[in-house]
Amino acid sequence: MTRFIDRVVVHARAGNGGNGCASVHREKFKPLGGPDGGNGGRGGSVVFVVDPQVHTLLDFHFHPHVVAPSGKQGAGSNRDGAAGADLEVKVPDGTVVLDESGRMLADLVGAGTRFDAAAGGRGGLGNAALASRARKAPGFALLGEKGEVRDLTLELKTVADVGLVGFPSAGKSSLVSAISAAKPKIADYPFTTLAPNLGVVSAGEHTFTVADVPGLIPGASEGRGLGLDFLRHLERCAVLVHVVDCATMEPGRDPVSDIEALEAELAAYTPTLQGDSTLGDLAERPRAVVLNKIDVPDARELADFVREEVASRFGWPVFEVSAVARDGLRSLTFALWEMVAAYRAAQPEVVPRRPVIRPVAVDDSGFTVEADGTGGFIVRGTRPQRWVAQTNFDNDEAVGYLGDRLARLGVEDELLKLGARPGCAVTIGDMTFDWEPQTPAGVDMQMSGRGTDVRLEQTDRVSADERKAARKARRAEGSGE
Numbered sequence: 001m002t003r004f005i006d007r008v009v010v011h012a013r014a015g016n017g018g019n020g021c022a023s024v025h026r027e028k029f030k031p032l033g034g035p036d037g038g039n040g041g042r043g044g045s046v047v048f049v050v051d052p053q054v055h056t057l058l059d060f061h062f063h064p065h066v067v068a069p070s071g072k073q074g075a076g077s078n079r080d081g082a083a084g085a086d087l088e089v090k091v092p093d094g095t096v097v098l099d100e101s102g103r104m105l106a107d108l109v110g111a112g113t114r115f116d117a118a119a120g121g122r123g124g125l126g127n128a129a130l131a132s133r134a135r136k137a138p139g140f141a142l143l144g145e146k147g148e149v150r151d152l153t154l155e156l157k158t159v160a161d162v163g164l165v166g167f168p169s170a171g172k173s174s175l176v177s178a179i180s181a182a183k184p185k186i187a188d189y190p191f192t193t194l195a196p197n198l199g200v201v202s203a204g205e206h207t208f209t210v211a212d213v214p215g216l217i218p219g220a221s222e223g224r225g226l227g228l229d230f231l232r233h234l235e236r237c238a239v240l241v242h243v244v245d246c247a248t249m250e251p252g253r254d255p256v257s258d259i260e261a262l263e264a265e266l267a268a269y270t271p272t273l274q275g276d277s278t279l280g281d282l283a284e285r286p287r288a289v290v291l292n293k294i295d296v297p298d299a300r301e302l303a304d305f306v307r308e309e310v311a312s313r314f315g316w317p318v319f320e321v322s323a324v325a326r327d328g329l330r331s332l333t334f335a336l337w338e339m340v341a342a343y344r345a346a347q348p349e350v351v352p353r354r355p356v357i358r359p360v361a362v363d364d365s366g367f368t369v370e371a372d373g374t375g376g377f378i379v380r381g382t383r384p385q386r387w388v389a390q391t392n393f394d395n396d397e398a399v400g401y402l403g404d405r406l407a408r409l410g411v412e413d414e415l416l417k418l419g420a421r422p423g424c425a426v427t428i429g430d431m432t433f434d435w436e437p438q439t440p441a442g443v444d445m446q447m448s449g450r451g452t453d454v455r456l457e458q459t460d461r462v463s464a465d466e467r468k469a470a471r472k473a474r475r476a477e478g479s480g481e
Contacts, residue, residue: 006156006233008060012118015043015070015084017144020124023076024137024450035137036078037127041071043120043147044084048097048106050113051090057156068118071144074126084120091154094236098153105152109159109236117152121145124390130401139450140398142390155232160198160211161340163237164290165262167253170245171292172212173197174323179333180210203337210336211237231269234282238343239336240266241288246299255291255306256313286339287316290332295322369414376425376432377418379411385429393431400453412437 018040025033046068066089072081097106097115106115124142131138164172180199198211213233234240242262244255266282289310291303303320311318317335321328367381384406391402406412415426415435426435 006057008057008154009064010060010089010117010152010154011065011149012046012152013065013067013149014045014118014120014147015068016147017041017043017121017123018071018073018081019144020126020129020141021074021076021079022127022139022141024127025077035127035131036076037141038074038076038078038080039126039129040074040123040142040144041081041083042123043071043144044068045086045116045120045147046118047086047088048091048095048108048115048117049088050093050095050108050111052093052111054090054092056092057095057154060154068120068147070147071120071123073144074123074141078126078128080126081123083123086120089117092156094157094159096155096157098155100151102153118148118150121147122386122390135397135401137450138397138401139452140392140395140401142398143392145386145390157235158198158211158233159209159236160233161208161237162201162210162239162241162336163234164210164212164241164243165234165266166243167245167248167258167262168214169248170243170258171323172214172243175243175290175292175321176210176212178323178326179329201333201336203333206337206341208337208340212243231265234266237285239286239288239339240282241290241336243290243292245293246291246302247293247296255289255302255310259289259310259314286343287314288336288339289314289316289318291318291320293322293324294320294327295325365410365414367409367411367414369411369418371418372425372427374425375421376427377415377420377435379426379428383409384411388429388431395451396453397451 020040021037023035023037025036027033046066066087068087069084071084074081091108093109093111095108096104097108097117099105108115122145124144126141127138130141164175166172176197176199180201198209201208201210211233213231242259244258245253246255269282291299291307291310294300294303300320307318307320310316317339319328319332319335321332323329365381367379367384369377369379372378387402387405392398416437420426420435420437422437423434426433
């Protein structure tokens with residue numbers, strides 16, 4: 001049996017960037033070949049793309065994990081690693097993307113609309129790209145950046161011009177099948193329709209789409225019935241049509257009370273696209289009333305009796321039709337097209353958003369330093385955190401290079417201003433350091449072997465001497481000297 005899924009949680013994982021390569025060119029009669037390590041390839045991104053051939057989120061229900069390929073590692077002879085291909089994930093038209101907190105990230109409407117769901121990691125630089133006057137042959141390379149990992153919620157909101165609302169078994173599916181080529185399931189019991197049915201209707205030379213929304217009953221906006229799951233499909237409709245069952249035998253039911261009950265549910269529902277949709281609130285949408293099943297004699301009498309009352313009470317156009325006998329359908333379709341066209345023409349023109357360029361402030365250092373309340377400090381910023389993540393801490397030269405970059409950025413100066421003391425914990429990203437301000441970062445470094453840094457050796461020697469002096473002081477205190 002075909003299942004309709006309109007809300008899923010997708011776990012998107014972008015590809016990691018490839019590691020850079022640390023290599024030195026070696027060739028006979030060329031003793032000073034120099035560094036020739038290539039850069040790592042960029043990781044692939046996860047991209048959502050609207051595809052008109054996709055109509056449901058069913059695939060994500062069974063396969064919620066989407067993973068983009070990672071970039072390849074760089075190699076010697078200045079060979080860069082291959083970049084990971086972006087993973088294009090097809091989604092239906094009308095998909096809304098929400099983040100972990102429920103904030104809307106994108107409203108994907110229109111074939112080909114794209115949204116970068118998770119960005120791939122940058123590739124690490126090879127030692128050829130890291131060579132400088134101070135480091136003529138670096139013995140290290142940068143690691144690839146991790147790809148972005150996100151848990152995103154996808155909601156499908158049907159893109160239709162006219163939305164049909166009404167109690168169960170009011171004849172909404174029958175009406176859609178009568179005025180379009182859609183063939184929904186039709187039966188004489190409540191909640192036959194378990195998914196919105198979409199049909200394309202022709203009105204002369206014009207066409208528009210109609211969708212029925214199942215399961216609307218009193219209390220639907222609070223979770224009763226099926227209405228809470230499908231009310232979102234009305235948010236994009238330009239015209240709402242109340243389909244009233246004039247042949248119902250249920251006690252306490254009449255056309256006026258049915259319309260009032262459903263209007264109360266529509267008023268209680270808060271659209272998630274209210275602030276971003278060009279259609280405005282549901283209360284502002286044009287309405288029409290269809291008195292259905294007039295092929296039944298008692299229903300025709302009731303429709304003739306209440307038509308004037310409905311028109312005067314609500315001020316909406318009223319149509320008497322029979323989906324089974326196909327009576328009154330032609331005038332209904334042309335009237336609905338006129339309402340759709342008038343409403344669309346009255347909406348403000350949607351101007352494509354131009355990219356906004358926000359220059360960085362003159363006093364913006366690109367990072368912040370704050371105390372953590374325990375004597376340590378936390379450094380936050382895109383560049384410092386990325387630099388730490390791309391550093392191989394098993395290589396002293398790579399650690400020294402990281403210290404130089406942080407010093408040039410001004411991190412050490414900011415720590416001194418805030419009163420940081422030697423040995424205090426400094427956290428950047430996922431790494432915590434014991435800060436040693438004696439390290440002369442950012443100055444002309446002394447030449448040392450590849451993969452080593454003489455400054456770190458000096459720091460280690462100083463730390464060892466301090467530990468030795470501390471032990472000697474504790475022994476002296478214990479002996480009472």
